[in-house]
Amino acid sequence: MTADASARPIRVLLAKPGLDGHDRGAKVLARGLRDEGFEVIYTGLRQTPEMVADAAEQEDVDVVGLSILSGAHMTLLPRIVELVRAKGLDDVLVAAGGIIPDADVAKLKAAGVAEVFGPGTTIGQVATYFREHARRRA
């Protein structure tokens, strides 16, 4: 049987780069995306950019979701985008969530982060965004 490409679950890698240990948000999102029909690969805390990019490659995910609350987003997130792209993962959507000042959002988007979700974002909004923007390939 040939599976319908639009029917297969979207694969999402959720990671917490850097040193902050607050993963409640990432876990709530993982659970919420599960309920929205996504296949979520959760890598856990304290990931280096290299670890995130390597996992994204092996898991062949459609989306990389990065949860970051530490304030190190301007260092870590552009580096992750760079490493992910360097592996040839051109069509992988990289998105972020957490405490990120408005002033930094534009810079992150310029660095290749597709979207930044702040406090108050609903799981439904994230799911809709991923469905609309995740790659769809044969």
Added chain:
Amino acid sequence: MPDLAERLRNAQGGDRRALARLLTDLENETVDMAGRRALFAAGRDAHLVGITGPPGSGKSTLVNALIASWRGQGRRVAVLAVDPSSPLTGGAIMGDRIRMMDHVGDDGVFVRSMASRGALGGLAATTWLTAAALDAAGYDPVVIETVGAGQSEVEIASLAETTVVVEVPEMGDEVQAIKAGLLEIADLIVVNKGDRPGADRAARQLKAMLSTAGGRVARPAPPVLMTTATSGEGVEGLRDAIDAHRAQRDPERARARAAGLIRRALANRAQARAVESSAWDDAVTAVAEHREDPFSAADRLLGFDQ
């Protein structure tokens, strides 16, 4: 349709992205029959090692420790880690990787998470194909970690050459050890979390109950080992026992595994042929309206004489 032959060639040449994509193609069943044949033809007879056991028994942590041990011998290790899909939404959370992050960045290790996607035997329906791809890509051993298994998720035994059942000291009393199911399929039994109270006793009970003579299944009692995956205690011994089990190369077991492969291929082929047949819709309608029984419909779709 992606070019499987090219992806396979690239994967064999060390292109991890090509391998990752190949696994996705197999998982999504977008690979045609010629591609699937090529996959098995390219197999290198890697040792397929199944790791199963209840949720939270430490399977992933143990796999993490085993990877390190095999890497120490220079072997390239692949892991397929299966976690359950939601029966309600089809979604899944795969967390086995959390315990295996030690090996990220090591080109000799490839870890892939798979959601079970509705299959109930502890694996996904396409795990046998993704395992074949990792074999063809040159990984040996290929470790398959099942979903957290209760008592009857035993499909791994027909796929893996060596099946390791991981238990914990709190597994229960002696009666648990003689129930049918998971423990029966073990080639090796591991009592993990060996640093916990009661671990020695659990291992002793398992040994005593499983070695009890009698019954019609003439199979030697599986060795019972003890590990503490978090510290690495006992892991070298487990690795040696896994390798030693392969060295036995039981011909009967090889035949049973081959039969399992043919059964999977049969189900695959028959279903594809039936569903792609122009008579499929009519058959569905006829069975839905009770005009035809499902066996007759299947025979007709497959072109069997009735």
